[in-house]
Amino acid sequence: MKTNIKYILGLFIVALTFISCNEEEYSLGELSAPANVVINTVVVGVDATHPNGDGSGSVKISVTGDNALSYKIDYDANTPLDLVYLPTGMTTKKYTSVGVNTYRITVVAYGKGGSSTNVTKDVTVRSDFTVAPEIVTALTNNASKRWVVDKSVAGHIGVGPWNIASIRPEWWAGGVNEKAASANCFYTATFTFAKVAASGTYSLQVATPDGAFTKTGSLTTLPGIPGSGDEGCYNYGGGTSAFSFIPASSGAPIVTTNADNSTSTQTSILLSGVDTFIGYGAVQKEYEILVITSTYMYLRVQGTETGNAWYLKLKPAL
Template sequence: MKKIKYTIGIFLVVLAVIAGCKEETYEFGDLTAPSNLVINTDIVGISDENPNGDGSGEVVVTVSADNAITYHIGFNKIDDYTAVNYSVLASGTTTHTFTDPGVNTYRISVIAYGPGGVATNLTKDISVRSDYVPDPEVVANITNGSSKTWVVDKDVAGHFGVGPWGSQSPSWWQAGIDEKVTSAPCFYSTTFTFVENANGTYNLVVDASADGAFTKTGANTNLPGIPDSGDEGCYTEYTGGSTSFSFVPSSSGITVDDTYPSTEIAIKLATDDAYIGYGSLQKEYEILVSTSDYLYLRVQGTETGNGWWLKLTPVQ
């Protein structure tokens, strides 16, 4: 009898607790998309004599909107059909340097996010002049004043490295000597010829006819002819190609010091028809070290957050 009374007592206590609980109601509030999104641009040095700026390529961009919590911003040339890489614009204002030589038209793309992730998009096109002149010694080292052919240097450790994009070194992994001779011979047989033309322009010519291109597949590469699926490796569907390129200030923003140097100059390819070392999605390769017999490059990797490091040597 006592056990029955005890059980009934517990049951009544539980009912009292349940009865005393109030159901909480949570609301997101109004999911109103940001409105009145505006992109203001101030091209540095603009004047009647210099309608596209003073040649520094610098532009101060200010973004505002009603009901916006945060902004994402991206930049690309108007005739560049690659995907825009967005970054968070925390303060609503940034200074961006456009680096392609001469006067070029660029598109600024902004996404304003409101409560619950609702978003509003806006783009603005501006024409900006850049008069950037690279260090002539770096240019001479890479092109030899006319043309010079390079290959990935399989005879040194770390000729290919992987690390976090934004770091100074390939801390995740570095290739050993001859590491991919068997698994990916094209990595070492493909040649990269840098040409300096008489009119001051530059071209890159890639010859991958021996073993194909060393790359990934599908959305992880922009190289023409590469299959939609498959593992990292050599793909004979790509036998070579060419593109114009420019020497531009590096846009990586990675800290440079005595231990981790950089020329702070980058090779920026104009199209996806050619590449350097590895068939990447990116077209800007930062020149870390440049001598007449050694070229050390860093490029943003295929996967988000990855950086790749490449060591090249001239063809003898």
């Protein structure tokens, strides 16, 4: 019996020796972070008489770097950090703040094993924009006008991709009274848009008697919202902020129909600060006006999740 045990033990040791001698070694190689990362910018329309561009606000951006496998980019350090993938290292960004403004671009270049290098560059560009008078009249009645989400129509809330190939809530569209049971605050909040004739400025007053319809934590900017939780109604005391009209950053086309598909006025409402919202308390504060009449407003806002667009239908409050 002892002989058999010794024999089996000997075979086990030989097998281990054989395996250890034939074990392959793997190596990731040198994990060097990307080097010589450069952000190249060309402001569209720059010439001797237009040093900050032609007023379109468009800037061609390209990024190069040694040992870089991929890039992420944030277009403006003055807004919440929003790093988006730059698959080809090239893009054209349309800046929409009216006038001559300087933006700080941040790029993160990623190399092997998750190594990374951060670089920044400032770019100064001019954006010219005059809102169509009929949009101002429809939204504010040239004085003050109160709006609510129109729960009586299908699709008053919806979600789709954030692109210009499909400007519709193709992923999901809510039915009539969709949120009445789970988040009725979505329907009781009011949004009063005002035109201040003396100064030529605009303001938005938000009233939320039953709270704000939003998400939590980093998925909203509204003050006092919990750090975690489900989408729903949360205590929010309302607020007032200035807003401006800007050219829509999406580049969506104008069409001559009011159909809820592939349409845009190419005009957006840009809220100042982080304390106000329209319908849904998102992180982004640019609400693109797809359609607007005196009795109907159809908006979309870039969702808090990358690549999402939220759609909202509103009507004047009684």
